[in-house]
Amino acid sequence: MSEFIKAAKSLEKVLIAERRDFHRHPEVGYNEIRTSGIVAQLLDELGMQVQDGVGKTGVVGLLSGQHAGPTVLLRFDMDALPIQEENDVEYVSQNNGVMHACGHDGHVAIGMCVARMLAAHSDNLKGSIKFVFQPAEEGGAGAAAMIRDGVLLDPTPDYVYGMHLWNERPVGWVGATDGNMMAGSCSWQCTIVGNGGHAAAPQHTNDPAVAAAQIVMGLQTVVSRNLPPADAVVVSVTQIHCGDTHNVIPNEASLAGTLRYFSASAYETVTNSVTRIAEDIASAMGCSANVSFSTGYRPVSNNLDAARLVREQAQYVPEVNIVSNEERTAVSEDFSEFMVDIPGCYFFVGSSNSERGLAYPHHHPKFDIDEQSLTIGAAMMAGIASQHVL
Ligand SMILES: [Zn+2]
Ligand SMILES: [Zn+2]
Known part of the structure; x- marks a missing residue:
């Protein structure tokens, strides 16, 4: 590990410059053309077997060792967000x-730094390292797109690791939690069909606006009355749409929102409860409700051995002063x-610094x-991979 800490330090200037370059030129999901082009060129120069266009704009580099051994997948996501930047820095978005x-600009730069550090050891590698630069993490299901394009084949990884710079915690903090670490998510939609009419003659209508309002309140009992108190679950209503004018009771109303959960059983209970509450309240109001759920992201659940390895490696980094198993x-x-069939760990690298005004949330x-x-993240990723293949 110590040599990767030194190597990351010696590459720090390049690492920061590359992160700032990506920051200046952000690209949203499945449009990471410039970003993935820079990545592919580097991986090629480092002598890796490179595949681009994996999951539309993803890039994969395979660093194969001279000796047999396991395959370790390291993943870095590349996409930016549709947000107008308000920072006043020389590397502000163009x-x-x-x-x-x-x-994710930092993740790509870290990935490139790790690729440089590990490629320098290719002669001694026992196994191989798959560098995965993923598009469209921000709601675009880029991981699934890459998997459909075969990122987990030829060779199939034995271990998978990923990391996120984490402004919820200060720099010097690293977190790798045993088991559940990040929630599963899915969005839901509900259409309520009633019977519209004149707003002055409600007796001739079945008002979907009133049914929608009652459903919103009914959904507040999904978590509080249907799930064990220890289960962390969120049901949020984020959209209510109904009607176009002041004197017409409309035919339809629609609701939408998001769910967050940590287990398959909680997911089943929540989706069943949301459906039952919406349908039955609508029916009680003389309306009907149709509820659907989109496929979202599964919970991030870390393998215990892999999470322990990450925490051990963090202990060796001098700049790291807190290692957490609680986040x-x-x-x-x-x-x-x-991680569905492959053991691995996703971990956070603290990245905020409130004294320097660098503590705004993601x-x-x-x-x-x-x-x-950045150097902490790079040393961590290289150190973790080296534990399996060096
Ligand atoms: Zn992110
Ligand atoms: Zn994000």
């Missing part, structure tokens, strides 16, 4: 309305797609990181 407000968030991540127009987190 793409109007697009911003790296989640830290759990209702934010979702499609890294979970890579997806905020003033989001920015303490760049010291």
